Amino acid sequence: MWIFTTSGFLSVVTPADRPGDLLVRARVRADLEAFCDATGAPAPIETPARDYRWRTFVPAATFATYLAGQAEAIDYGNFKSAVAARQGHDRAHRYHDVWSVMHDLQLADADAV
Template sequence: MWIASKNGFISIVQHRDMPDQVLLRARVKKDLESLFPSEEIIATPEADYGFRVFVSKEKAVEIISKQVMDIDYPNFKNAIAKIPNQRDKLDAYHDIWGVMWNYAKNQ
């Protein structure tokens, strides 16, 4: 699962060996730091996602649920443009939006 939020862009996948755990990955360390300030962030520079955090599925649900409850904007891209430590992702988020727009037009 990919999540693009005011806290950044993360990927969440099942832990290979522990079914009650998920691996949250980010390409930019600050994206995990904002969500998991007290968790160990593992650097994996050889991987496509250079930073990782392992947490229980329950903890992941808690974090994601809080993000949903904290939504305070009617337009996501406009909100990102106003957040100093996330504004640098605006072009990338526009690109994602455009790719999915084109995908939908071809369905």
């Protein structure tokens, strides 16, 4: 699962060797630190040779609580504008690039109908 929030981008998967836990990964340390601060998860572990450089583990229930909190904290009418205000225009521009690719998917889907 990919999660884009106003405090960062996370990738979350199930680790094969840790039943009940989730592996939460980030490309940017500050993104994972924000998650750890919000959840009490262990500090990020650096794994420079892996696809996602930063990672930590949390119980699935902890992550579910985090997601619910993120939903309840939505206080903006435009996500990219909120990202720009909280994380800067460079980050918002990168999120816009993701938005654009997904917009292209929408257009392709509309053409297929």
